[in-house]
Amino acid sequence: MRSLLLIFLLSFSFFKSQKCYDLKEVLKVQPTNLYKPHLLAAQNFGIKILEDSKSVDRYIAKGKFVKVKKKSRGYRLQTLEYSRPYLVKKARATLENMANKFATETKSFFVVSSVTRTMEDQCNLRKVNSNASLGISSHNYGAAFDISYVRFNHLLKVDPKLENKLEKLLEEYKNMGRIFYIKEKQQSCYHVTVRRY
Numbered sequence: 001m002r003s004l005l006l007i008f009l010l011s012f013s014f015f016k017s018q019k020c021y022d023l024k025e026v027l028k029v030q031p032t033n034l035y036k037p038h039l040l041a042a043q044n045f046g047i048k049i050l051e052d053s054k055s056v057d058r059y060i061a062k063g064k065f066v067k068v069k070k071k072s073r074g075y076r077l078q079t080l081e082y083s084r085p086y087l088v089k090k091a092r093a094t095l096e097n098m099a100n101k102f103a104t105e106t107k108s109f110f111v112v113s114s115v116t117r118t119m120e121d122q123c124n125l126r127k128v129n130s131n132a133s134l135g136i137s138s139h140n141y142g143a144a145f146d147i148s149y150v151r152f153n154h155l156l157k158v159d160p161k162l163e164n165k166l167e168k169l170l171e172e173y174k175n176m177g178r179i180f181y182i183k184e185k186q187q188s189c190y191h192v193t194v195r196r197y
């Protein structure tokens with residue numbers, strides 16, 4: 001009986017320690033040409049790919065990651081399910097700066113729908129959203145966030161005027177060499193990666 005229990009416990013801890021991803025396989029997935037600059041920019045901050053909570057905690061302890069506030073002038077943070085409210089300092093400063101400008105120009109705020117994802121978070125996301133990327137993403141380095149374009153001022157609707165203002169702002173920051181962005185239609189958001197400027 002005792003050995004049965006032991007086998008049970010051993011197999012339980014074995015399954016528990018099984019990773020839901022294979023880093024080698026994940027790293028083999030080639031990014032698209034559109035996405036490549038995002039990855040290179042994110043990797044430029046000297047953060048190793050985030051595998052789990054522990055890796056995030058280590059960067060928080062080192063002062064490399066800072067917490068993203070739930071609200072600031074010009075943006076609100078959505079309740080995060082598959083990501084964590086931490087970014088490298090430059091990315092947070094850029095988000096706040098852009099949001100501030102957006103508020104001045106529009107008297108509105110935008111909603112940040114996703115921030116930093118570990119490889120584990122990414123697996124969990126994939127379980128509910130098969131579109132979630134198989135390879136690595138700039139979210140895995142603490143340098144990216146998503147801005148919804150259907151949730152301005154917490155109203156779930158299409159707002160072409162505000163969407164246009166947001167896109168202009170993103171274009172401006174891109175031209176200043178501060179960010180890269182992609183419009184992700186499936187997620188109704190702009191994926192933004194901050195560069196080390």
Ligand SMILES: [Zn+2]
Binds near residue numbers: 114139144145146192
């Ligand atoms: Zn994204």
